[in-house]
Amino acid sequence: MTQTYNLLILPGDGIGPEVMGQVVRVIDWFRDNRGLDFRVEQDLVGGAAYDAHGKPLSDETMARAQAADAVLLGAVGGPKYDVLDFSVKPERGLLRLRKEMDLFANLRPAQCFDALADFSSLKPEIVAGLDILIVRELTSGVYFGEPRGIHADDNNPENEGGRVGINTQRYTSGEIRRVARSAFELARRRGNKVCSMEKANVMESGILWREEVQWVHDNEYPDVELSHMYADNGAMQLVRNPRQFDVIVTDNLFGDILSDAAAMLTGSLGMLPSASLGAVMANGRPKALYEPVHGSAPDIAGQGKANPIACILSFAMALRYSFDQGQAADDLEAAVQRVLAKGVRTADLMGPEGGTPVSTAGMGDEILAELSAGA
Structure with missing residues (x-):
């Protein structure tokens, strides 16, 4: 039917x-x-x-x-x-x-596409044959975390201007695991490689991100090759050797930045x-x-x-x-x-x-x- x-x-x-x-x-x-x-x-x-x-x-x-x-x-x-x-x-x-x-x-x-390799901001030999997929978590992270806003900071005499801007980077295990599963499932249809990007060296949310992605890999997708990379290094690698990647999974903020950088490769x-x-x-x-x-x-x-x-x-x-x-x-x-x-x-x-x-x-x-x- x-x-x-x-x-x-x-x-x-x-x-x-x-x-x-x-x-x-x-x-x-x-x-x-x-x-x-x-x-x-x-x-x-x-x-x-x-x-x-x-x-x-x-x-x-x-x-x-x-x-x-x-x-x-x-x-x-x-x-x-x-x-x-x-x-x-x-x-x-x-x-x-x-x-x-x-x-x-x-x-x-x-x-x-081969016919458009000369349109890339990088040399054609760097981008020819490029085919990567960035999976960005879209509903949590610093864009949605609380508390947030611009507030008076009158009690801090060293703060010229007297205001403070606040955004909170927040992730739960469940939010990380579900987007990680999406990335692993997609990788199975492609080159079977996932690179997870975060800032575990300076952010607790990055530590949690790395640990939870690793847990999903070890317990549910051990057949998929997994690597971890700090997001700033990931940005550098995207313009140095983008063809090393297959699927990249990352959080809302880093995904916003990295996907726009990758867009210019095409x-x-x-x-x-x-x-x-x-x-x-x-x-x-x-x-x-x-x-x-x-x-x-x-x-x-x-x-x-x-x-x-x-x-x-x-x-x-x-x-x-x-x-x-x-x-x-x-x-x-x-x-x-x-x-x-x-x-x-x-x-x-x-x-x-x-x-x-x-x-x-x-x-x-x-x-x-x-x-x-x-x-």
Whole structure:
């Protein structure tokens, strides 16, 4: 019996609807040519939701997200919403999705396609063939710990200005173990190596992180190779020899920094997908939100200049991690690789050597043609 995959699409703002339009074409291709039964709903998030409902995410949309097998999001935000109160800014819709779906593991792949090796900030021979995955804990750590805030410090005469800013780095064993399990499971599908990064040399939370990751390894995943590294050394190693890594697992703060550093190894934000995963549901699939790393780029919205590849590759991640369609994901990624190898480029990928310029829809055309050629 054919499985039905329930997918909620939230195009969002700026270039979100344009790049998501190309993803919908890819979804239709897999339905028509591979018999994958996708039941697709579309709804509003971010500024588009605020314009319609006065809030960046309606309760009805949140309920649809909770019921979906996976959520695919485009981008949120734009300068027209900068004047809004913080509580209703477009980004709050995305944060609500992450929080209420309890998406604790953020997956950020850094893959350098051969045709784009010259776009990296590093030498091509350093990044050629790069394929690493950073797993960032997303719901705890210093961004959420209490106490926090800016307070008066009047009783300290040596404090010029009289204020103190406080953020608390806090992790529990359970929070660390669940994201570590995600990293080990992902490594089993890849190169079977995990490097855990923290600052156990100066932070008690880092000591706990190291001990708990080691416990999960020793008791549940002894077949996966595990190493530990201080996060500052990890940052250095990412720009020195990034291909030494397979899966990196780290906390919220370090993951935020390291994944952005790794992004520049690949050459363009327009190429970078991401996934945020939560607990496994009754149907065996994890709660999941997939989105490109790039923003809403309102300066080019509506002009057909946006690169849809990051959003298309985010759908490839959904095929792999939510729908257990690894071959379909491989085929889609291979189609993107072949298009780039032919020199087809959106504006963000046009380097000194030029290429064949295409619009957002033109890039979609090329990828669909390659899918059909490889079918």
